[in-house]
Amino acid sequence: MQGKSQIQNVFKKTLNISTSPHLVRGIGTNDIMRNVVWALLPTALYAVYAFGLSALLLLVTSTVACVLTEHFLAKKSKQPSTISDWSAVITGLLLGLTLPPNFPLWMAFLGGIVSIALGKFVFGGLGYNVFNPALVGRAFLQAAFPVAITTWFPVFSPDRFSSVSVATSTLPLMEPATDGFTGATPLSAFKFDHISTDTYDLAMGFITGSTGETCAVLIILGGIYLAVRKMLNWHIPVSILATVYVLTALLHFSNPEKYPTPEFMLFSGGLMLGAVFMATDMVGSPITTAGVWIYGALIGALVVVIRLWGGLPEGVMYAILLGNAVSPHLDNLIRPRVYGTGNRGEKVRG
Amino acid sequence: MGFFNFHTNTFKHGVHPPEHKDETNKLPIRQFTFSPLVILPMAQHLGAPSVPVVREGQEVMRGQLLAKAGGYMSVPLHAPVSGTVRKIANVPTISGKMAQGIYLQAFPFSGQEVLEGKPIDWQTATREEILQGIQDAGIVGLGGAAFPTHVKLKIPDGKHCDLLIINGIECEPYLTTDHRVMLEQSDDIFTGIRYLLKATGAPKCVIGIEANKQDAADHLASKIPPGMPVSVQVVPVKYPQGAEKMLITALMGREVPSGGLPIEVGGVVVNVATTAEIGRLLPHGRGIQERVVTISGPGVQKKGNYLIPIGTPLRYVLEQVGADENISEVYMGGPMMGVAVSNLDISITKGTSGIVVFKENDIKRPDKVYPCIKCGACVDACPISLNPSKLGLLAKFEVYEEMAAKYNLMDCFECGSCSYVCPSHIPLVQYFRSSKSIVRKRNAAAKAAG
Numbered sequence: 001m002q003g004k005s006q007i008q009n010v011f012k013k014t015l016n017i018s019t020s021p022h023l024v025r026g027i028g029t030n031d032i033m034r035n036v037v038w039a040l041l042p043t044a045l046y047a048v049y050a051f052g053l054s055a056l057l058l059l060v061t062s063t064v065a066c067v068l069t070e071h072f073l074a075k076k077s078k079q080p081s082t083i084s085d086w087s088a089v090i091t092g093l094l095l096g097l098t099l100p101p102n103f104p105l106w107m108a109f110l111g112g113i114v115s116i117a118l119g120k121f122v123f124g125g126l127g128y129n130v131f132n133p134a135l136v137g138r139a140f141l142q143a144a145f146p147v148a149i150t151t152w153f154p155v156f157s158p159d160r161f162s163s164v165s166v167a168t169s170t171l172p173l174m175e176p177a178t179d180g181f182t183g184a185t186p187l188s189a190f191k192f193d194h195i196s197t198d199t200y201d202l203a204m205g206f207i208t209g210s211t212g213e214t215c216a217v218l219i220i221l222g223g224i225y226l227a228v229r230k231m232l233n234w235h236i237p238v239s240i241l242a243t244v245y246v247l248t249a250l251l252h253f254s255n256p257e258k259y260p261t262p263e264f265m266l267f268s269g270g271l272m273l274g275a276v277f278m279a280t281d282m283v284g285s286p287i288t289t290a291g292v293w294i295y296g297a298l299i300g301a302l303v304v305v306i307r308l309w310g311g312l313p314e315g316v317m318y319a320i321l322l323g324n325a326v327s328p329h330l331d332n333l334i335r336p337r338v339y340g341t342g343n344r345g346e347k348v349r350g
Numbered sequence: 351m352g353f354f355n356f357h358t359n360t361f362k363h364g365v366h367p368p369e370h371k372d373e374t375n376k377l378p379i380r381q382f383t384f385s386p387l388v389i390l391p392m393a394q395h396l397g398a399p400s401v402p403v404v405r406e407g408q409e410v411m412r413g414q415l416l417a418k419a420g421g422y423m424s425v426p427l428h429a430p431v432s433g434t435v436r437k438i439a440n441v442p443t444i445s446g447k448m449a450q451g452i453y454l455q456a457f458p459f460s461g462q463e464v465l466e467g468k469p470i471d472w473q474t475a476t477r478e479e480i481l482q483g484i485q486d487a488g489i490v491g492l493g494g495a496a497f498p499t500h501v502k503l504k505i506p507d508g509k510h511c512d513l514l515i516i517n518g519i520e521c522e523p524y525l526t527t528d529h530r531v532m533l534e535q536s537d538d539i540f541t542g543i544r545y546l547l548k549a550t551g552a553p554k555c556v557i558g559i560e561a562n563k564q565d566a567a568d569h570l571a572s573k574i575p576p577g578m579p580v581s582v583q584v585v586p587v588k589y590p591q592g593a594e595k596m597l598i599t600a601l602m603g604r605e606v607p608s609g610g611l612p613i614e615v616g617g618v619v620v621n622v623a624t625t626a627e628i629g630r631l632l633p634h635g636r637g638i639q640e641r642v643v644t645i646s647g648p649g650v651q652k653k654g655n656y657l658i659p660i661g662t663p664l665r666y667v668l669e670q671v672g673a674d675e676n677i678s679e680v681y682m683g684g685p686m687m688g689v690a691v692s693n694l695d696i697s698i699t700k701g702t703s704g705i706v707v708f709k710e711n712d713i714k715r716p717d718k719v720y721p722c723i724k725c726g727a728c729v730d731a732c733p734i735s736l737n738p739s740k741l742g743l744l745a746k747f748e749v750y751e752e753m754a755a756k757y758n759l760m761d762c763f764e765c766g767s768c769s770y771v772c773p774s775h776i777p778l779v780q781y782f783r784s785s786k787s788i789v790r791k792r793n794a795a796a797k798a799a800g
Contacts, residue, residue: 016679017690019780021766022713023367023523029720029773085720127721127774233726287726287739331740338758339362339595339734340608 029126032231032282033086039222039232040093040277046218047211051101051153052160054168055211061105063092065112066133073121087126091115094134094277097212098270098317099141102153102165106172107145111137131324132281135317142317148176152185155208185209187269188313190260202267209269216272223276232280235292240275241266243300251308259308271303274316284324291330299323361596364588365731365767367523367686369562374646375526377654379534382640383670384431384456388661389441390416391451394699395490396497397423402452408435413465413636416452425488425498428637430659431456432463442695444682454661467635472544480549480632487631488638488700493517493528493592493621494683496701499628502620503549505613512616514552515601516543516625518559518566519585519592522684525704527642528622530655532559532566535626536573542629543580550618554579557622558601560587589686590765594619596733608761623703643667643698649677649707658698665694667705679708686766716775728768728778734761738768738778745781754789762786 048056070088074081082088095115099108115137123129142149153165167176186197186207201207203216212219226232244265251259265271279285279299286295299319306315392399400417404410410429417427433456441451470483485500505511516539520528532539543555559567561584571582585591585600595606597619604615612619627638640659645652651672658667664680681688682702698705728738736758744753753759759782768778 015677015690015692015694016713016715017692018679018715019777019783020685020687020689020764021770021779022679022681022685022688022690023770024714024716024775025365025367025771025773026714027773028716028718028775029723029725032723032725032773125721127723282723282725285724287724287729287737289730331737335737336729336735338608338736338761339599340605340610340761341758 027231030085033090035226035229035231036090036277037086037093039226040090040097040212042218042222043097043212043215043273044093046215047097047101050155050160050214051211052157053163054153054160054165055101057105057164057168058099058101058103058108058211059093059096062096062099062108062112063089065109066092066095066116069113069116070121073117074125082126085126088116091120091133091137094132094212094273095137097273098134098138098210100149100152101211102151102167102176103211104145104148104167104170104174104176106170107141107148110144111141114140127283129283130328131321132278132284135278135321135324138317139321145175150188151176152208155214185269185313186264187307190264190268190313197264197268199261199263199267202264210273213270213273216267219272219276223280232276233282233285233292235289236280236285236296237275239293239296240279240300240303241271243297244271244303247301247304248308251304265304265307269307269314270316274320275299278316279320279323281324284320284327286327286330286334288331288334288336290336291327291334294334295323295327295330298326359583359600360586360588360591361599361733362735363731363733363767364590364596365770366587367589367770369587370524370646371526371529371562373524374644374653374655375529375563377526377530379530379642379655379657382656382658382662382667384659385662385666386456386458387436387663388430388433388454388456388659389451389663389695389697390427390430390454390661391441391443391449391697391699392417392420392427393443393449394427394496394660394701395425396495397421397425397501399450400424400427402438402450404435404438404452406435406438409433410435410454411465412460412463413467413639415637416454419485423498423501425485425490425500426637427452427488428639429454430639430661432460433457441697442693444689444691444696444699446692464636464639467637469635470545470632472541472548472632475548477549477551480545483632483635484545484549484628487628487636489624489627489631490700491621492623492627492641492700492703494522494687494701494703496699499620499624503546503618505550505618509613510616511550511552511613511618513602513618514543514546514550514555515597515617515619516546516555516557516622517592517594517597517619518557518563518570518622519597520563521560521587521589521592522686522688522704523589524646524706525644525684526646527644527655527703529563529566531623531626531642532563533569535630536570538626538629539570539622540573540575540578540580540629541633542625542627543578545628545632546618546620546625547579552618554581556580556601557582558597559584560591561585562587590733590767593733593763593765595763608758638700641698641700641702643702644704645671645707646704647681647706647708648712649674649680649709650705660698660700662698663694664691664696664698664705667698668694668707673707674709676710677707678710679713681706681708686770687764719776720774722774722776725773727771727773731767731771733765733767734758734763736762738772738782741785742776742778742781745785750785750789750792753785759785759789
């Protein structure tokens with residue numbers, strides 16, 4: 001009889017219908033983005049530990065600028081706010097991590113606005129941007145404030161938790177007073193003075209540089225975390241780093257006086273952060289595995305070319321931006337052979 | 351992933367949805383009770399609907415012919431119960447449309463003996479007699495597609511069948527009918543294979559089984575009659591391996607040409623439950639009256655594998671097995687390629703391999719569709735190497751011709767792997783399904799216009 005009463009309910013019930021498949025894997029775009037933020041946190045925390053309050057303020061400023069811009073522009077265009085997908089947080093964090101720790105906050109804020117507005121929103125928002133938004137912001141800052149962006153701050157300075165760098169608190173629209181030391185990162189030291197730096201110190205983050213570019217080990221760990229969760233295409237960092245290593249190794253052995261060691265190239269500057277967290281931006285990278293290998297090799301080669309023969313000590317940013325520009329074309333050119341088409345349609349394997 | 355794909359006994363890409371087969375794969379097939387009223391749509395298969403040959407008020411025996419085949423691409427329908435033809439009228443179908451069908455009221459205390467016809471002996475019958483016998487038995491693909499089996503077995507002139515493939519893959523989550531059939535009906539399966547080998551002229555036969563049914567593979571391998579050219583091959587678990595083209599690639603290493611039939615690479619694929627049905631029905635000249643259906647999912651109480659008469663209303667089935675109070679989704683077939691039911695008054699048809707019932711909140715329904723972030727998950731999932739990401743974008747811009755001409759839209763067989771993995775929850779398969787139908791309509795219109 002109990003069965004009967006249930007029948008009544010079954011009778012009345014309105015069933016949900018949908019088209020197949022009725023199951024989803026359950027990993028959402030917002031989950032991927034959130035996990036990228038988690039993977040970036042160790043790097044960000046180490047930056048705060050190494051550079052103190054200035055770095056903390058910088059990261060908070062760039063992130064807040066990106067999130068606010070995203071929210072404001074969505075509202076302005078009468079769309080629901082898209083900040084809940086976490087992508088603006090990633091852009092903000094990445095932007096902050098590529099800037100010097102004592103970068104003036106107002107400039108970082110401006111960079112955040114440019115990242116989202118020009119790097120992402122004008123293209124149509126998440127998924128439609130051609131270039132990595134954080135790098136668009138950084139490219140703008142590099143063009144607008146070439147001095148501030150190459151003024152570095154010493155790592156582990158004793159008063160880093162009690163005071164903020166003079167440059168950090170520069171008033172809006174003002175150029176910072178220089179209290180750091182200009183042009184003395186390992187890459188520029190090598191480029192202009194031929195002074196090499198110990199690879200171990202570089203990898204562990206004992207040498208100064210941009211806020212998030214110092215500790216390669218933490219960046220790699222973050223990348224492994226994402227790759228294991230299938231939220232990062234490991235082919236990209238591997239192909240970039242392998243290309244840089246191989247090209248530099250060839251050059252180094254041909255002329256050890258002139259060219260740095262491959263290890264130095266891998267662990268200095270923004271290469272690790274760029275290869276693991278920026279070149280892997282899904283939107284800006286090709287969709288096929290073959291395309292990804294070419295994309296990675298192209299970025300790696302550009303990094304070597306710009307660093308060793310270009311006018312700048314560092315070239316990761318431009319290399320990735322150029323890679324982003326090529327990526328849609330790679331998708332058009334490289335298409336996997338569709339099942340049952342081409343000469344393999346009739347070919348007998350076994 | 352691309353460069354490192356050295357598997358030889360499976361296809362490229364694919365996905366791994368949670369299987370949920372443990373819930374029913376240990377439960378033996380049980381006979382279901384007869385419902386007082388069975389509802390039999392005339393279109394239970396692909397092709398032309400059957401044509402009724404009985405009149406209202408007529409009393410019929412179980413197994414008696416109710417409707418004849420409506421052409422070559424059609425099969426007849428037999429009475430699943432002894433009873434009275436109440437009405438020949440429109441009946442609800444799974445598509446939501448009403449279509450011609452027969453309401454048959456069962457005799458309350460009937461013994462339900464089965465009427466038998468002219469037996470077909472596999473040793474003496476000719477190819478044509480076997481094909482005719484299969485059509486007369488009303489047999490269609492029981493895996494879900496319900497394609498008339500005799501049509502599939504007819505080898506076109508100039509082609510020949512190198513390998514008969516028995517499909518025991520059953521890659522849909524929840525479903526275990528083929529698994530139980532393989533464990534319990536091995537004799538019927540091998541008898542069926544004898545008919546099929548003769549009908550196709552194939553020199554040998556392989557039974558393909560996924561590794562999650564090792565017990566069935568071992569059982570069948572131990573039961574192969576001496577001298578029969580049959581082998582069992584276990585392949586890795588991966589969805590949609592049960593799709594005809596994927597299985598041919600997994601077992602033969604050949605690819606069915608785009609737009610072509612399996613026979614073009616010398617393969618014929620028949621579902622294992624269909625094979626068992628052929629082996630059971632043809633020696634007695636009987637028609638198909640019932641089929642094994644897996645009833646599973648969190649919304650039902652007595653999960654299991656049941657032998658259910660064709661035409662049993664879904665509502666009656668759920669009453670008998672006990673459905674939860676707040677069921678919210680009922681799927682006929684598996685949850686990957688099955689159809690969501692909107693109305694419990696439809697009935698079990700020949701193509702119903704499973705009924706999967708979910709309660710409220712069991713299905714994680716994505717609350718939001720994000721833009722495509724080009725993560726490439728769909729590209730790595732598509733078993734035929736399409737670019738669903740690009741196709742989805744083109745569908746949004748409604749450039750259907752470009753989708754078909756440049757991006758092989760028409761090769762998509764709607765397995766759902768891309769929608770399953772998409773982190774942005776873009777309803778890719780839904781886009782492709784409607785795009786395909788628009789392209790088909792436009793092509794037909796263009797043809798008609800000359």
